[in-house]
Amino acid sequence: MTKDIRWKQRFTNLSRAFNLFESAVQGNVTSKLEKEGVIQRFEYTFELCWKTLRDYLRHGGIESDLPRDVIKQAFANGLIQDGQKWIDMLESRNVMAHTYDETSFDQIYLRITTEYYVALKKVFDLLKGKVDS
Numbered sequence: 001m002t003k004d005i006r007w008k009q010r011f012t013n014l015s016r017a018f019n020l021f022e023s024a025v026q027g028n029v030t031s032k033l034e035k036e037g038v039i040q041r042f043e044y045t046f047e048l049c050w051k052t053l054r055d056y057l058r059h060g061g062i063e064s065d066l067p068r069d070v071i072k073q074a075f076a077n078g079l080i081q082d083g084q085k086w087i088d089m090l091e092s093r094n095v096m097a098h099t100y101d102e103t104s105f106d107q108i109y110l111r112i113t114t115e116y117y118v119a120l121k122k123v124f125d126l127l128k129g130k131v132d133s
Contacts, residue, residue, distance in 0.1 A: 007055035014048040021045040
């Protein structure tokens with residue numbers, strides 16, 4: 001499999017995940033269980049997004065493996081606009097995956113549905129444009 005095909009295949013999976021995430025964010029979420037579902041969709045959408053960025057960077061000859069390094073390279077190469085927001089997303093994902101407390105849950109849910117959704121959508125749209133071209 002060539003590197004070009006790999007990032008485009010990964011984007012196909014990202015596209016499915018992002019569409020589910022977007023519908024969850026835009027839905028009428030009221031219960032704690034629904035909020036947990038939004039957080040879960042954020043986690044796997046974020047995971048696929050940074051991995052798609054990694055594969056896209058590799059296609060361009062830039063090797064990075066760890067999420068933080070990929071974020072730095074994506075920022076340096078103009079693929080993401082707000083590197084700190086992406087580091088915040090990484091840290092929020094880690095917090096929700098390894099610990100649970102009510103305050104963090106509510107704060108991260110709010111950031112997911114406002115700031116993080118916008119940042120993920122910008123990268124999704126950028127990559128979609130590159131797939132389509």
